[in-house]
Amino acid sequence: MAKIDLGQSGLIVPDVALGVMRIADKSAKEAETIVETVLAHDVNFFDTADIYAAGQSSTVLGQALKTVGVARDQIFIQSKGGIILENGQINGDGWTGPRYDFTGSHLIAAVDAELQRLQTDYLDVFLLHRPDTLQEPDAIAEAFTTLAKAGKVRHFGVSNMNPWQVEFLQQALDQKLIANQLQFGIMHTNMIDAEFHVNMQDARSIDHDGGILAYSRLHHMTIQAWSPFQYGFFEGPFIDNPKFPEVNAKLQAIADKYNVTKNAVAVAWITYHPAKMQVIVGSMNRQRLSEMTAHNTVQLTNQEWYDIYLAAGNDLP
Numbered sequence: 278m279a280k281i282d283l284g285q286s287g288l289i290v291p292d293v294a295l296g297v298m299r300i301a302d303k304s305a306k307e308a309e310t311i312v313e314t315v316l317a318h319d320v321n322f323f324d325t326a327d328i329y330a331a332g333q334s335s336t337v338l339g340q341a342l343k344t345v346g347v348a349r350d351q352i353f354i355q356s357k358g359g360i361i362l363e364n365g366q367i368n369g370d371g372w373t374g375p376r377y378d379f380t381g382s383h384l385i386a387a388v389d390a391e392l393q394r395l396q397t398d399y400l401d402v403f404l405l406h407r408p409d410t411l412q413e414p415d416a417i418a419e420a421f422t423t424l425a426k427a428g429k430v431r432h433f434g435v436s437n438m439n440p441w442q443v444e445f446l447q448q449a450l451d452q453k454l455i456a457n458q459l460q461f462g463i464m465h466t467n468m469i470d471a472e473f474h475v476n477m478q479d480a481r482s483i484d485h486d487g488g489i490l491a492y493s494r495l496h497h498m499t500i501q502a503w504s505p506f507q508y509g510f511f512e513g514p515f516i517d518n519p520k521f522p523e524v525n526a527k528l529q530a531i532a533d534k535y536n537v538t539k540n541a542v543a544v545a546w547i548t549y550h551p552a553k554m555q556v557i558v559g560s561m562n563r564q565r566l567s568e569m570t571a572h573n574t575v576q577l578t579n580q581e582w583y584d585i586y587l588a589a590g591n592d593l594p
């Protein structure tokens with residue numbers, strides 16, 4: 278498994294991580310099998326969030342990690358907070374939303390609750406899940422420092438933020454923001470489309486992300502690609518989807534060349550980019566996870582990378 282620097286944290290992590298947003302409805306045994314499968318493929322980085330299945334995803338992950346018996350210092354656990362759902366969260370914590378909440382007291386309570394669910398003393402990384410326009414960066418800074426000093430969080434990052442939002446927050450913080458988790462995959466390429474279509478008037482010239490790709494590379498922040506197999510906003514996977522014959526045919530041809538499956542090529546398409554992103558895969562299927570983590574055997578050419586981009590329905594001006 279190829280490793281990447283996680284931003285400027287000093288952590289060396291696999292270029293694929295397991296996201297557990299969909300693990301809550303798995304039995305304890307199934308969850309253990311999933312954890313064992315990815316560990317066998319050298320994927321020792323786990324991404325969760327307090328809102329996934331109202332906390333249940335983190336609980337199931339925590340129990341599976343415990344049962345599997347992997348040493349805490351052999352794995353990385355990342356979680357996110359800062360969102361309060363309409364019906365509140367779990368354990369009678371009393372929060373009701375819906376809102377985003379970056380107040381210091383909420384962020385500290387969110388981390389404490391995650392540590393309990395995950396049965397661990399610390400998070401390797403804590404991300405602010407979605408930008409809260411009511412945020413006060415100084416209050417966030419105080420909360421981060423409290424969490425860091427208590428040994429509860431080692432590194433901090435963000436999710437779904439554009440460059441100015443990162444800058445605005447970063448100027449108040451003592452800690453370097455190391456990662457930004459953003460939706461990215463073959464069928465969700467805003468940040469690349471906008472780079473190709475600068476100064477044009479077509480739809481792809483709309484810069485939804487404020488130049489986040491170049492910004493992240495410039496500032497050595499790792500982009501973590503979430504929902505890499507989805508098209509749209511959780512509309513479903515694009516692999517083997519009859520809506521997308523052209524990209525599937527292209528992926529199959531390249532998969533045949535490298536003797537892997539389309540799943541491996543789809544991951545390799547992301548890791549091939551020199552931004553050195555980390556791919557957060559969310560499959561709960563052993564076979565697919567094994568196929569996805571074969572991505573390192575695919576050595577794409579620049580032309581193959583562009584061919585996949587074009588087969589996904591994009592154009593180059």
Ligand SMILES: NC(=O)c1ccc[n+]([C@@H]2O[C@H](COP(=O)([O-])OP(=O)(O)OC[C@H]3O[C@@H](n4cnc5c(N)ncnc54)[C@H](OP(=O)(O)O)[C@@H]3O)[C@@H](O)[C@H]2O)c1
Pocket residue numbers: 295296297298299324325406436437458459502503504505506507513514516517540557558559560561562565
């Ligand atoms: N920061 C954020 O705002 C944010 C938002 C969403 C997600 N995330 C993170 O990103 C992680 C991944 O998200 P995701 O679960 O949406 O990722 P995903 O890997 O794009 O999608 C996984 C889902 O698609 C199915 N799937 C994937 N490949 C398939 C294939 N080749 N054929 C058929 N079905 C396929 C999986 O089914 P099977 O299980 O049957 O394989 C599963 O239901 C989450 O767990 C979470 O950690 C972050």
